[in-house]
Amino acid sequence: MTGDFSGLADDFRAAAAELDRVVAQARQDLARFRRENQPTQxxxxxxxxxxxxxxxxxxxxxxxxxxxxxxxxxxxxxxxxxxxxxxxxxxxxxxxxxxxxxxxxxxxxxxxxxxxxxxxxx
Known part of the structure; x- marks a missing residue:
């Protein structure tokens, strides 16, 4: 019966890895936006x-x-x-x-x- 769920576990791992990638990219984008949009003195x-x-x-x-x-x-x-x-x-x-x-x-x-x-x- 565990064989029926092994593909599902792989799908969850892949989805979690993609979510981690997207979150990391969003954090980088936000940091860049903040750096580039700071008002000058x-x-x-x-x-x-x-x-x-x-x-x-x-x-x-x-x-x-x-x-x-x-x-x-x-x-x-x-x-x-x-x-x-x-x-x-x-x-x-x-x-x-x-x-x-x-x-x-x-x-x-x-x-x-x-x-x-x-x-x-x-």
Whole structure:
């Protein structure tokens, strides 16, 4: 009777190995994305200055004050590690609302964008 299940065990091992490979690749991709998308010191300074001037709304001004006082830092805020990350919500909502149509148009006009990629591309 064990012979009936030996093929199944091989299938499970193969599936587990594939899952391990996919997870490892996803971790590498995420690490690369994080490295390549870190804001520069100049960009953080511009953000800090604009936020302190109140140009980005009250919540961002509060975050900038906390960063200025050394009670928080932008890296922790953007990564979600800071409990104050929730203060980004107002700015993000405004930016999404202001850019929704432009993003939709850009996606619709992109001949390479496929909203339904084949499973092997995921």
């Amino acid at each position: 100049a960009e953080l300074r511009q953000l800090q200055d604009a936020a302190l001037r109140g140009e980005l709304g009250f919540d961002m001004e509060e975050l900038a004050r906390r960063v200025d006082e050394g009670r928080d830092d932008w890296s922790a805020i953007f990564s979600g590690e800071s409990p104050n990350s929730v203060l980004l919500r107002g700015l993000l909502t405004r930016v999404i609302d202001e850019n929704r149509e432009a993003a939709r148009t850009a996606i619709e006009d992109d001949p390479d964008f496929d909203p339904f990629p084949p499973p092997e591309d995921l």
